[in-house]
Amino acid sequence: MTSQRPIPTLQDVATRAGVSTATVSRAINFPDQVAQVTRDKVNAAIAELGYSPNFGARAMAARRTNTIGAIIPTMENAIFARGLQAFQEELRSNGYTMLVASTAYQPDTEEEQIRSLVARGADALLLIGYHRDPAIYDFLDAQDVPVLLTWAFDPAATRPSVGFNNSAAMQEMAEKVIGMGHRRLALISAETAQNDRASARCDGIRQAMTAAGLDADTLCFVETKYGIEEGAAAFDEVMTHDPSPTAVFCGNDVLAVGALRRARERGIAVPGDVSIIGFDDIELAQVVYPALTTVHVPHREMGRKAGQALVKHLRDGTALEPIEVHTKLVLRNTLGPP
Amino acid sequence: MTSQRPIPTLQDVATRAGVSTATVSRAINFPDQVAQVTRDKVNAAIAELGYSPNFGARAMAARRTNTIGAIIPTMENAIFARGLQAFQEELRSNGYTMLVASTAYQPDTEEEQIRSLVARGADALLLIGYHRDPAIYDFLDAQDVPVLLTWAFDPAATRPSVGFNNSAAMQEMAEKVIGMGHRRLALISAETAQNDRASARCDGIRQAMTAAGLDADTLCFVETKYGIEEGAAAFDEVMTHDPSPTAVFCGNDVLAVGALRRARERGIAVPGDVSIIGFDDIELAQVVYPALTTVHVPHREMGRKAGQALVKHLRDGTALEPIEVHTKLVLRNTLGPP
DNA sequence: TTGTACGCGTTATCAA
DNA sequence: TTGATAACGCGTACAA
Numbered sequence: 001m002t003s004q005r006p007i008p009t010l011q012d013v014a015t016r017a018g019v020s021t022a023t024v025s026r027a028i029n030f031p032d033q034v035a036q037v038t039r040d041k042v043n044a045a046i047a048e049l050g051y052s053p054n055f056g057a058r059a060m061a062a063r064r065t066n067t068i069g070a071i072i073p074t075m076e077n078a079i080f081a082r083g084l085q086a087f088q089e090e091l092r093s094n095g096y097t098m099l100v101a102s103t104a105y106q107p108d109t110e111e112e113q114i115r116s117l118v119a120r121g122a123d124a125l126l127l128i129g130y131h132r133d134p135a136i137y138d139f140l141d142a143q144d145v146p147v148l149l150t151w152a153f154d155p156a157a158t159r160p161s162v163g164f165n166n167s168a169a170m171q172e173m174a175e176k177v178i179g180m181g182h183r184r185l186a187l188i189s190a191e192t193a194q195n196d197r198a199s200a201r202c203d204g205i206r207q208a209m210t211a212a213g214l215d216a217d218t219l220c221f222v223e224t225k226y227g228i229e230e231g232a233a234a235f236d237e238v239m240t241h242d243p244s245p246t247a248v249f250c251g252n253d254v255l256a257v258g259a260l261r262r263a264r265e266r267g268i269a270v271p272g273d274v275s276i277i278g279f280d281d282i283e284l285a286q287v288v289y290p291a292l293t294t295v296h297v298p299h300r301e302m303g304r305k306a307g308q309a310l311v312k313h314l315r316d317g318t319a320l321e322p323i324e325v326h327t328k329l330v331l332r333n334t335l336g337p338p
Numbered sequence: 339m340t341s342q343r344p345i346p347t348l349q350d351v352a353t354r355a356g357v358s359t360a361t362v363s364r365a366i367n368f369p370d371q372v373a374q375v376t377r378d379k380v381n382a383a384i385a386e387l388g389y390s391p392n393f394g395a396r397a398m399a400a401r402r403t404n405t406i407g408a409i410i411p412t413m414e415n416a417i418f419a420r421g422l423q424a425f426q427e428e429l430r431s432n433g434y435t436m437l438v439a440s441t442a443y444q445p446d447t448e449e450e451q452i453r454s455l456v457a458r459g460a461d462a463l464l465l466i467g468y469h470r471d472p473a474i475y476d477f478l479d480a481q482d483v484p485v486l487l488t489w490a491f492d493p494a495a496t497r498p499s500v501g502f503n504n505s506a507a508m509q510e511m512a513e514k515v516i517g518m519g520h521r522r523l524a525l526i527s528a529e530t531a532q533n534d535r536a537s538a539r540c541d542g543i544r545q546a547m548t549a550a551g552l553d554a555d556t557l558c559f560v561e562t563k564y565g566i567e568e569g570a571a572a573f574d575e576v577m578t579h580d581p582s583p584t585a586v587f588c589g590n591d592v593l594a595v596g597a598l599r600r601a602r603e604r605g606i607a608v609p610g611d612v613s614i615i616g617f618d619d620i621e622l623a624q625v626v627y628p629a630l631t632t633v634h635v636p637h638r639e640m641g642r643k644a645g646q647a648l649v650k651h652l653r654d655g656t657a658l659e660p661i662e663v664h665t666k667l668v669l670r671n672t673l674g675p676p
Numbered sequence: 677t678t679g680t681a682c683g684c685g686t687t688a689t690c691a692a
Numbered sequence: 693t694t695g696a697t698a699a700c701g702c703g704t705a706c707a708a
Contacts, residue, residue: 021679025703035677052453057398059684060685060703061704063684085440261625289627347684358694371694396685398701399686
């Protein structure tokens with residue numbers, strides 16, 4: 001049982017340094033407003049006491065927290081982890097702290113997390129995708145909390161975002177695939193109901209089909225949850241379709257890797273019998289064999305730019321501008337002629 | 339320019355409901371202490387105003403935050419992401435919120451993040467591994483913040499942890515490998531300087547060698563940063579050793595996957611020419627070809643149990659007990675006879 | 677350059 | 693069951 005000395009406060013530091021609390025506060029927040037000697041005394045007292053400012057009190061008095069919240073579907077998905085890591089590094093180097101929360105793709109949970117982060121005093125929020133209950137946007141407007149969306153970019157959208165055009169990116173890949181002669185196409189997609197990125201990618205394929213004179217309704221479409229195992233099961237389903245597809249698009253690399261594994265297990269040659277195409281270009285894509293053809297998304301760049309944009313907005317009060325980042329086709333070895 | 343109505347406070351709700359702030363506070367925190375009719379009026383007012391309590395003020399007045407901080411090396415590593423996801427789910431279902439911060443394996447950054455989370459009022463902290471400056475533990479004790487360590491388990495340690503015995507786990511695998519007849523061993527390790535898990539795994543191999551009558555100094559040891567590319571480069575280095583190893587242990591699956599890829603690129607057969615062994619059993623391990631032999635770590639179980647332990651401690655005030663979780667050898671296809 | 681004093685929004689104690 | 697009120701620790705006019 002150690003004798004519990006109480007946590008030191010500003011007042012304790014002030015007493016110890018023989019100055020007022022106001023001076024200590026200034027010494028911390030505006031060092032050049034206080035005389036050198038005074039500052040030294042204060043710093044010494046802070047060090048001796050092991051003082052660190054109370055966040056709650058500070059937030060209440062200053063009415064800002066230097067904290068930015070980020071809400072993602074799940075940390076278990078490498079793409080979000082990577083984007084957030086870059087986002088955080090950017091914030092950190094500008095004196096901001098990131099608070100993360102995850103939603104498991106549940107809109108209710110997202111709303112709850114938004115309220116929680118706002119209550120915690122987040123100065124701004126980073127959210128994934130455009131689609132959510134308008135009431136949430138109203139709430140954020142009412143609370144005067146700036147919001148930046150990411151992972152999607154729609155020039156026509158009213159809310160600013162830092163992201164890429166999911167539809168156009170997938171369309172470009174589909175055009176490539178169709179250009180190679182593929183006609184019987186399939187798509188293994190993440191669940192589209194609450195996920196505007198997934199549905200935009202799906203639209204991209206249909207548009208490419210229509211533009212090439214194919215009937216978009218012939219696309220063999222299967223929706224599934226996120227996961228390697230899920231991708232494998234969906235691949236089975238897709239291949240039972242008659243006529244069977246010669247090219248299988250996947251909404252993300254994880255699904256594609258599952259499909260690829262199942263193809264090997266079934267003795268189906270890739271890309272000999274069927275081509276498999278991913279989306280995201282996570283590390284996994286280069287490691288599987290054959291290496292996965294996919295759409296590269298600059299996750300780190302996106303996270304970094306989102307961080308820069310938010311910091312600038314908070315500092316200078318300038319409007320948040322939409323920023324588009326660009327995807328790129330990565331043609332590896334799972335795509336071949338039909 | 340919408341007219342900015344101010345953010346509602348407890349006082350606003352009280353006025354609107356025609357009661358005192360004390361009653362509103364109780365209606366929120368101890369609903370059964372207030373009359374049904376009063377409660378309804380208060381809830382109505384809360385809904386109409388869109389009120390949500392100010393976290394800072396609450397923390398200051400209540401002297402707790404229902405928040406638990408977690409500090410990990412990096413979110414980009416799937417093992418931490420997965421463990422934290424489970425940890426968070428457990429906290430959430432008990433009314434606690436998780437705050438994450440990451441350190442990029444920098445002790446200085448970790449210390450900074452610890453102070454930041456404590457200042458934010460974290461009721462407890464989850465940290466990875468045992469090894470850190472004693473001054474940090476002193477600080478946490480002084481601030482009266484409970485700490486639970488994880489990802490490691492040492493029965494002799496003074497601080498409670500929820501984790502597994504890194505050394506014993508690797509030793510078990512090494513015994514298996516040696517038992518198959520391997521004598522020329524190599525280890526590609528994560529950097530051991532600030533990472534007690536990495537050095538424990540290394541010790542495990544040496545102990546198995548000594549126990550089997552081998553000279554532990556013959557272990558070909560290479561240290562590298564985290565990453566697939568880094569694993570590949572380290573594999574090159576290890577294979578130039580003379581005599582070249584017949585079995586290459588890797589400190590984690592990501593390094594192992596890099597080694598595996600490089601082996602394929604070099605035309606080195608696995609496990610024909612050399613065996614490769616990973617650690618962690620992340621999804622990657624089942625997806626590569628040949629599937630990776632590795633040590634399974636129950637990351638989700640570990641995260642969940644850590645969450646349970648911390649919640650119980652905070653609620654009941656009982657001491658934090660050490661909890662060991664168990665690893666398991668997963669013999670897939672990259673390990674064969676020498 | 678420094679100090680005084682008030683207010684931030686909530687919880688908790690004590691009375692009523 | 694409810695209300696008045698004193699903390700909680702800090703930032704910041706304003707004054708000196």
